[in-house]
Each structure stands twice: as structure tokens, then as C-alpha cells.
Amino acid sequence: MTRTTSRDARAAATQEAILTTAEQLFAEHGIANVSNRQISEAAGQGNNAAVGYHFGTKTDLVRAIAQKHAEAITAIRERMLAEMDESADLRDWVACLVEPVAEHLDDLGDQTWYARFTAQLSTDPALRLLVDRQTADDDSIRAVIAGIERHLPAMPPEVWRARATMMRYLLTQMNAERERAIADGAPIDRERRATTVALVDAITGMLQAPVTAV
Structure with a gap:
């Protein structure tokens, strides 16, 4: 596996983790009550800006x-x-x-x-x-x-x-x-x-x- 392929695979796994975590938090607590920072933390991302980096705004995340x-x-x-x-x-x-x-x-x-x-x-x-x-x-x-x-x-x-x-x-x-x-x-x-x-x-x-x- 090349370095680029490995990086792409990690990015895809991170995006999937964020999507799954966000869907669960939104479902249980309401979309307005959940911040991108909370989603990043719950998805196990050390970077609290991970949602913004991978998806953009909360609206973009909901759309995804x-x-x-x-x-x-x-x-x-x-x-x-x-x-x-x-x-x-x-x-x-x-x-x-x-x-x-x-x-x-x-x-x-x-x-x-x-x-x-x-x-x-x-x-x-x-x-x-x-x-x-x-x-x-x-x-x-x-x-x-x-x-x-x-x-x-x-x-x-x-x-x-x-x-x-x-x-x-x-x-x-x-x-x-x-x-x-x-x-x-x-x-x-x-x-x-x-x-x-x-x-x-x-x-x-x-x-x-x-x-x-x-």
C-alpha cells in the first residue's frame, strides 16, 4: 500500500467514524444541541476541528x-x-x-x-x-x-x-x-x-x- 493510499484509507475511516457518531448524537440529543467539537471528541478525534476539516459546517455534515x-x-x-x-x-x-x-x-x-x-x-x-x-x-x-x-x-x-x-x-x-x-x-x-x-x-x-x- 502506498503512502497516499494509506492516507486516503485513514481519511475515509475517520469520515465514517464522524458520520456514525454525529448521526447517533443528533438522533439522541437533537441537531441544535450537538456541536462539531462534541462530535469530534465522541468520534475519538484528537483534533477538535476534525468535523470542519472533513465536512465543513454542521449543515454540510447533516447533508452528508x-x-x-x-x-x-x-x-x-x-x-x-x-x-x-x-x-x-x-x-x-x-x-x-x-x-x-x-x-x-x-x-x-x-x-x-x-x-x-x-x-x-x-x-x-x-x-x-x-x-x-x-x-x-x-x-x-x-x-x-x-x-x-x-x-x-x-x-x-x-x-x-x-x-x-x-x-x-x-x-x-x-x-x-x-x-x-x-x-x-x-x-x-x-x-x-x-x-x-x-x-x-x-x-x-x-x-x-x-x-x-x-
């Missing part, structure tokens, strides 16, 4: 964490879309939003922080906008939303926007609650399938609910 998971989730969603046929109904399209996240969490193992990190992210308007922009650029997400819209009854645009927000929060908060329960050792079924099916059912029903005139 979100992007790391988004790539894996998008790959799962693209696979699901490729397997869908013309008989797909509304529930199938909703499943393309719910199941990729659940499958990714399963792939990460029993000890995860991503769902709680995402929930913390959703409470920060500026950082949430950052992730919303990443989502808007995802072709697979656009395809799923278009599929959902094709199967919905006619409704005013403001009602659809409100229900899309409800859908996002249900997906975010239910995964975070389940992840938190596992972390706390709560006596729950560790199989995600039941939770995933219930979430798909709930979102599908919510989207199809009658619209009451105001």
Missing part, C-alpha cells in the same frame, strides 16, 4: 448523513418500481414510499439511529428544507408521487398538500418511535413487517379519506 442513507433507500425504491406492473394500485405506490425505508433500517441491523435522526431533522425548518430539496431531485420519489396522484380521487390542491405533509410525518415519526422503542429495550415485536403493513394501510386510508368542504 442524509445523502448516505438516501442513496441506499433510493436503490431499494428503484428496484421496487422496476418490479411493479400495470395492475399496481394506490397501496402499491404507497408501499414504494414506506417499504424502502423499513428495508434499509433492517439492513442497518438492530442498533440504528437513522429514523430518529430523520425525526430530529424534520423539526428544523432550514435543515428540513435542505432534505426536501434532495428529495425533490430524486427521480424515484417523483415517480412514486405521480403514481399516488393518479390513483387519488379529485381533491383541492391544498388538501393534497396537507395530506402529503401528513404522509411524510406518519412515515418519519412511526419509524422513529419504533427505533426508539427498540433502543429502550421495550417489549415489542422486532419484526418490521407488521409495522410496515400497518403504516401502508394507514397512509392509504388517509389519502382516500373524504374531503369535507370548509
Whole structure:
């Protein structure tokens, strides 16, 4: 191994340690409550400026964490879309939003922080906008939303926007609650399938609910 290759390997390992540590601290304590210095120390970095050196600002670090998971989730969603046929109904399209996240969490193992990190992210308007922009650029997400819209009854645009927000929060908060329960050792079924099916059912029903005139 050359000196340059060895240095690059060390840098990659340091970056991964920082990403994992930051994700855990953000998930457990909130993004605003954790400093780059705390992350560097918890990641075992002698240089307290390690986060800034490797990632830049806290916003850049948050973006890197979100992007790391988004790539894996998008790959799962693209696979699901490729397997869908013309008989797909509304529930199938909703499943393309719910199941990729659940499958990714399963792939990460029993000890995860991503769902709680995402929930913390959703409470920060500026950082949430950052992730919303990443989502808007995802072709697979656009395809799923278009599929959902094709199967919905006619409704005013403001009602659809409100229900899309409800859908996002249900997906975010239910995964975070389940992840938190596992972390706390709560006596729950560790199989995600039941939770995933219930979430798909709930979102599908919510989207199809009658619209009451105001």
C-alpha cells in the first residue's frame, strides 16, 4: 500500500467514524444541541476541528448523513418500481414510499439511529428544507408521487398538500418511535413487517379519506 493510499484509507475511516457518531448524537440529543467539537471528541478525534476539516459546517455534515442513507433507500425504491406492473394500485405506490425505508433500517441491523435522526431533522425548518430539496431531485420519489396522484380521487390542491405533509410525518415519526422503542429495550415485536403493513394501510386510508368542504 502506498503512502497516499494509506492516507486516503485513514481519511475515509475517520469520515465514517464522524458520520456514525454525529448521526447517533443528533438522533439522541437533537441537531441544535450537538456541536462539531462534541462530535469530534465522541468520534475519538484528537483534533477538535476534525468535523470542519472533513465536512465543513454542521449543515454540510447533516447533508452528508442524509445523502448516505438516501442513496441506499433510493436503490431499494428503484428496484421496487422496476418490479411493479400495470395492475399496481394506490397501496402499491404507497408501499414504494414506506417499504424502502423499513428495508434499509433492517439492513442497518438492530442498533440504528437513522429514523430518529430523520425525526430530529424534520423539526428544523432550514435543515428540513435542505432534505426536501434532495428529495425533490430524486427521480424515484417523483415517480412514486405521480403514481399516488393518479390513483387519488379529485381533491383541492391544498388538501393534497396537507395530506402529503401528513404522509411524510406518519412515515418519519412511526419509524422513529419504533427505533426508539427498540433502543429502550421495550417489549415489542422486532419484526418490521407488521409495522410496515400497518403504516401502508394507514397512509392509504388517509389519502382516500373524504374531503369535507370548509
